[in-house]
Amino acid sequence: MDGKGHRQGLQKVKSNQSSSSKLAGRVRAPIVLVTGANRGIGFEICRQLAARGAEVILTARSKDAGNTAASKLAAQKVIVHFHPLDVSSRKSIAELRDFLKRTYGRLDVLINNAGVIAKNDSRALNVDMDTVRVTLEVNAFGPFHLAQALVPLLQASKHPRIVNVSSGMGAFLEMESDYAAYRLSKTALNAITVMLASELRGRIAVNAACPGWVKTDMGGRERRA
Numbered sequence: 001m002d003g004k005g006h007r008q009g010l011q012k013v014k015s016n017q018s019s020s021s022k023l024a025g026r027v028r029a030p031i032v033l034v035t036g037a038n039r040g041i042g043f044e045i046c047r048q049l050a051a052r053g054a055e056v057i058l059t060a061r062s063k064d065a066g067n068t069a070a071s072k073l074a075a076q077k078v079i080v081h082f083h084p085l086d087v088s089s090r091k092s093i094a095e096l097r098d099f100l101k102r103t104y105g106r107l108d109v110l111i112n113n114a115g116v117i118a119k120n121d122s123r124a125l126n127v128d129m130d131t132v133r134v135t136l137e138v139n140a141f142g143p144f145h146l147a148q149a150l151v152p153l154l155q156a157s158k159h160p161r162i163v164n165v166s167s168g169m170g171a172f173l174e175m176e177s178d179y180a181a182y183r184l185s186k187t188a189l190n191a192i193t194v195m196l197a198s199e200l201r202g203r204i205a206v207n208a209a210c211p212g213w214v215k216t217d218m219g220g221r222e223r224r225a
């Protein structure tokens with residue numbers, strides 16, 4: 001969907017909103033970017049925020065999956081803008097940054113949601129080091145790099161915020177040795193969150209959140225032991 005069509009669509013949705021949703025009209029709609037949003041938690045974040053009047057940029061590494069997700073929401077009269085983003089690709093991050101700069105000139109909220117658990121993730125003594133590298137690349141370095149790239153645009157916002165979707169599995173207090181690559185990546189993400197929060201204190205709010213167990217492709221149908 002192009003920028004103009006998107007804005008027209010958004011107006012339609014806004015005019016359908018109940019009076020409890022006061023984002024539209026009174027204040028300019030927050031521009032929210034969500035990574036890994038073609039399915040699972042990211043998709044639902046997009047749906048709920050766009051339905052409340054935010055200007056949502058749904059990103060996904062697959063163009064087809066991203067467009068399908070945006071169309072699914074449009075069928076529910078929830079309008080989002082799709083833009084491709086592979087969080088492990090420098091080129092893809094640079095293209096997204098340029099798109100945001102050109103189209104909006106600012107960003108209000110960055111939600112680093114994209115994440116992976118590799119099928120062969122395993123206990124610490126057995127986990128394949130390539131699995132560790134790939135998992136860190138997506139779950140930790142992706143959000144880190146995105147923050148670096150997008151902070152200049154977030155600084156143009158009145159109420160800028162970065163939310164990193166983390167996991168209790170990365171917390172020292174809950175640390176065990178299964179899913180070693182995933183756990184390490186989320187511990188690293190927590191550390192990155194604290195560093196950025198410290199560096200950006202008073203300018204950009206930076207938090208990490210654990211959604212708890214959610215029935216998605218990653219979460220599975222049964223809670224992990």
Ligand SMILES: NC(=O)c1ccc[n+]([C@@H]2O[C@H](COP(=O)([O-])OP(=O)(O)OC[C@H]3O[C@@H](n4cnc5c(N)ncnc54)[C@H](OP(=O)(O)O)[C@@H]3O)[C@@H](O)[C@H]2O)c1
Pocket residue numbers: 035036037038039040041042060061062065085086087088112113114115116138165166167168210211212213214215216217218219220
């Ligand atoms: N579900 C839970 O119980 C649970 C619990 C705690 C924390 N979390 C966290 O919540 C977040 C969302 O999880 P979920 O349950 O919604 O998982 P999910 O259903 O498996 O969705 C993961 C999303 O991340 C995307 N992704 C993977 N690699 C990517 C990359 N390189 N670039 C861009 N996108 C990429 C996937 O895209 P593709 O479709 O292209 O693979 C997909 O859209 C993750 O950070 C996860 O660690 C989940």
